[in-house]
Amino acid sequence: MEYQGTYAGIPEKYAGRNGKIVLVPVPYDETSTWGKGADRGPDAFLEAAANMELYDIETDSEVYKQGVYLTKPLEGFETPRDMVVEIHDALKNYIDRGKFVTMIGGEHSVSIGAIRAFNEEFDNLSVLQIDAHADLRKTYEGSPYNHACAMSEANETTNLVQVGIRSMDYSETLAMNEDNVFFAHEMVNDEYWMDNAIDALTENVYITFDLDAFDPSILPATGTPEPGGMMWYETLEFLRRVFAEKNVVGFDIVELCPHARSQVSNFAAAKLYYKMLSYKFADDDSNIDDEETFIKETKQPIKKLKEESYVNYES
Numbered sequence: 001m002e003y004q005g006t007y008a009g010i011p012e013k014y015a016g017r018n019g020k021i022v023l024v025p026v027p028y029d030e031t032s033t034w035g036k037g038a039d040r041g042p043d044a045f046l047e048a049a050a051n052m053e054l055y056d057i058e059t060d061s062e063v064y065k066q067g068v069y070l071t072k073p074l075e076g077f078e079t080p081r082d083m084v085v086e087i088h089d090a091l092k093n094y095i096d097r098g099k100f101v102t103m104i105g106g107e108h109s110v111s112i113g114a115i116r117a118f119n120e121e122f123d124n125l126s127v128l129q130i131d132a133h134a135d136l137r138k139t140y141e142g143s144p145y146n147h148a149c150a151m152s153e154a155n156e157t158t159n160l161v162q163v164g165i166r167s168m169d170y171s172e173t174l175a176m177n178e179d180n181v182f183f184a185h186e187m188v189n190d191e192y193w194m195d196n197a198i199d200a201l202t203e204n205v206y207i208t209f210d211l212d213a214f215d216p217s218i219l220p221a222t223g224t225p226e227p228g229g230m231m232w233y234e235t236l237e238f239l240r241r242v243f244a245e246k247n248v249v250g251f252d253i254v255e256l257c258p259h260a261r262s263q264v265s266n267f268a269a270a271k272l273y274y275k276m277l278s279y280k281f282a283d284d285d286s287n288i289d290d291e292e293t294f295i296k297e298t299k300q301p302i303k304k305l306k307e308e309s310y311v312n313y314e315s
Contacts, residue, residue: 001027003043007070008274009050014288019067021277022099024090026074026106028083038107038223041256041269042073045104048266049274056278058240063277065287069099080109080145087113095121095250100280104273105254107223108135108150111208114252115154118206122249126159126201127151128242130235131210132184132226134168136175147223150208161200163187163238164213167226184228194238198245205242207251207276211269221265222255232268236275243279251276 006015007023025042054064074090077083087103091114094101103114108131119125129135129151136155140148154160155175162176166184180200187193212222215229242248256269 001025001043001073001075003046005046005050007046007049007068008052008054008064008270010054010064010068014064014067015069016067017069019069019288020100020281021066021068022071022094022101023068024071024074024087024094024101024103026083026087026103026110028075028077028106028110030077030080030083030107030109036223037257038105038255040258041106041254042104044258044263044266045253045256045269045273046070048263049270052267052270052274054274056274058275059278059282061278061282063274063281065289066277066281066284067288068277080143083110084113084116084145088117091250092117092120101250102273102277103250103252104269105252105256107147108208108210108254109145109147110254111150111252112145112153114250115158115206115208118250119154119158122204122206124159124202124204125249126161126205126246127154128197128201128205128207129154129160129162129210130164130207130213130230131162132164132166132212132229133210133224134162134165134172134176134181135210136172137169138175158206159200159202161197163197164230166228167224184230187230194241197238198241201242201246203247205246205248207239207242207248209251209253209272209276210255211253211265211272212255214268219265219268221257221259221262223257224255235272239276240279243276243282248280 027039027042029039091101135150137148140146161180163182164184182197213230216225
């Protein structure tokens with residue numbers, strides 16, 4: 001990665017390890033099978049974020065003042081399995097420190113290790129997958145760590161709720177829990193799909209957001225764009241409700257494949273990330289300027305009891 005600044009260019013005061021929020025970039029694109037370039041996604045995302053206004057009108061907040069620590073990128077993996085293990089270990093360490101952990105990819109396979117870490121830490125976890133593709137293959141091209149398999153493990157070990165799906169292989173129907181799947185063509189005519197999707201979630205929720213969930217008219221720069229996707233304000237309304245009604249414990253955004261001649265998708269991804277943070281901390285009046293209040297962690301998720309100790313991961 002080339003980006004050298006703080007997240008969104010925020011002052012160092014808000015960018016240290018004492019912040020509530022951790023952002024882990026993973027510039028990884030080893031298993032994608034068509035549009036390459038997701039490894040350039042984190043750089044493009046961070047460059048766009050550095051040119052973004054940091055006051056959120058909707059929530060009347062400046063969420064960066066909660067503190068956002070941008071870690072060194074996780075990269076240089078020898079194998080796809082190593083990628084999963086190293087992401088798992090890194091994120092789990094930050095979760096154990098009481099941080100609100102987020103990740104920017106990278107292709108969607110980076111979510112496998114992230115979801116595994118959160119599932120080990122939080123009781124009765126739901127994974128909310130917002131995506132054009134089901135990603136439920138057990139293996140693809142000989143590997144279970146392919147981007148086409150990104151949700152297979154979560155489907156077996158968590159309560160997986162899939163929203164925006166409009167492309168899949170027939171074999172994936174055999175693994176899919178259709179009661180928890182909200183297909184794009186049905187969402188168009190279902191005024192209650194948001195209610196039903198939220199009702200399908202448990203209290204603790206991890207969100208994995210594949211940017212190809214958006215219609216290509218909103219965000220064209222993904223590896224596998226699909227027509228008929230979600231629109232901007234529809235998506236924000238749904239996310240706002242999820243954050244308000246459930247305990248979102250972390251999230252990732254993946255599959256930004258930047259175009260050389262357009263910054264539209266990069267900026268949309270950066271804005272989406274900031275909106276999600278703003279929704280998460282909308283009711284939290286404490287910030288890093290008020291040290292006495294900041295020491296008290298508010299609205300912390302209920303963690304599973306842990307019997308193991310983990311190696312400290314510094315990045």
